[in-house]
Amino acid sequence: MTGIKINPYIENIFGRWxxxxxxxxxxxxxxxxxxFSLINKWIDKELSLQIGFLILGAILGAWISNGKE
Known part of the structure; x- marks a missing residue:
């Protein structure tokens, strides 16, 4: 990692996720x-579920690709 060196513990947490x-x-x-959609209910249940899986996929994708430039 280039740039300003910060606390290695904090850098590890933020760098990983x-x-x-x-x-x-x-x-x-x-x-x-x-x-917002779950509170206001203006997006139906199935679309909210799809958005939820999209978020989960984004988090898992970021976690799996950790360390691979």
Whole structure:
């Protein structure tokens, strides 16, 4: 990792889960959409489930691709 060195423990946590800032933003946006749809009920149940699986897939994809540039 290049750039400013920070606490290795914090760097390990954030580096492992949020290596790519785009992935982090995608997960945040999809989570907000899912919560908003479940609260307001203007997206039906099946679509909410699909969005939930999409979020899960994004998290798993980011976790599996950890360390692979």
């Amino acid at each position: 949020f290596k790519n800032i785009i992935t982090l933003l995608l997960i945040i946006i999809l989570t907000i959409v899912l919560i």
